[in-house]
Amino acid sequence: MNACITLDGELGAGKTTFVRHMLQALGVTGRVKSPTYAVVEPYEVAAGHIWHFDFYRFTDPQEWEDAGFRDIFASEGLKLCEWPANAQGMLPAPDIAMHIRVDDDDQRHIALNSHTAMGSVLLSRLETQP
Helix, strand or coil: CCEEEEEEECCCCCHHHHHHHHHHHCCCCCCCCCCCCCCEEEEEECCEEEEEEECCCCCCHHHHHHCCHHHHHHCCCEEEEECHHHHCCCCCCCCEEEEEEECCCCCEEEEEEECCHHHHHHHHHHHCCC
16 A cells, blocks of 8 residues: 555654554564654565654654655655654645644544545545444
């Protein structure tokens, strides 16, 4: 699958927890680390490559080039991107943008929006799941 999903929400909203469960559901075994300091953690599953990005501490656009992120986003695979606003202008348009909001009762509310034809296809598959 070749798709980019951004995850936005305040600190502690559950972005990394959501990604961790998603990766495990896709077949990642073992520990799923937060890429907060490394910026990206790669994974390989039967369906292909997955990259989990955390742009929370991302501040230098030159790092985008130096780290080879342009090549990663040009390649096939699933890209999961936390804190996308910190990489604004470098990230491609996401196929799906997820926003997690925490209310006063500590309940999570998730909004999913497709921004591409691929995103629409992926969201329509979610709607048909039991």
